[in-house]
Amino acid sequence: MVKVEDRMATSVFVMPIIPGKEEMDRETLQHLASPGPEHDGYAAARRAQGITREAVWHQRTPMGTFAIVLMEGDDLAGAMAAMTHGDDPFNRQFREFVKDVHGVDLAANGAPDVTPIIDNSF
Numbered sequence: 192m193v194k195v196e197d198r199m200a201t202s203v204f205v206m207p208i209i210p211g212k213e214e215m216d217r218e219t220l221q222h223l224a225s226p227g228p229e230h231d232g233y234a235a236a237r238r239a240q241g242i243t244r245e246a247v248w249h250q251r252t253p254m255g256t257f258a259i260v261l262m263e264g265d266d267l268a269g270a271m272a273a274m275t276h277g278d279d280p281f282n283r284q285f286r287e288f289v290k291d292v293h294g295v296d297l298a299a300n301g302a303p304d305v306t307p308i309i310d311n312s313f
Contacts, residue, residue, distance in 0.1 A: 199243060199263045199264055199265055200263065200266070200267045201262070201263050201267075202263075202267050202271075203261045203305070204260055204305045205250075205260070206258045206303070207258075207293055208256045208257060208292060208293060209291075209292060209293065212293075213249060213256050215291075216249070216293075217249065219292070232281040235281070236277075236279065236281040236282060236285075237270075240264070240269070240273045241264040241265050241266050241267075241269065241270050242263070242264040242267075242270050243264050243265075244261070244262070244263040244264075245261065245262050246261040258293065268302075271302035274286075275298060
């Protein structure tokens with residue numbers, strides 16, 4: 192995570208996508224981003240966690256497809272703790288989705304371990 196005084200914290204990390212689950216990941220995330228009850232639950236959960244922006248890209252590599260995830264907010268460590276251990280229905284369902292599509296058990300493994308190397312502004 193990078194915290195610069197004049198902007199919010201930003202975190203970028205990758206998550207592997209289980210082969211054959213790329214379309215499920217894309218469709219589920221696009222569904223959450225579209226108006227409707229699921230979007231309302233998603234947006235409410237992210238707002239409650241203090242997340243102000245979340246973006247996801249897919250990158251195909253020789254090692255498989257990865258989701259590149261960007262999150263911004265004031266307290267990303269707290270947000271990730273809520274996401275990985277929150278007991279509300281959305282976070283429980285989201286953890287199951289991540290486990291099914293990415294093969295990562297957020298409740299057992301916690302937040303991604305990201306080490307910033309550089310963060311330059313030019």
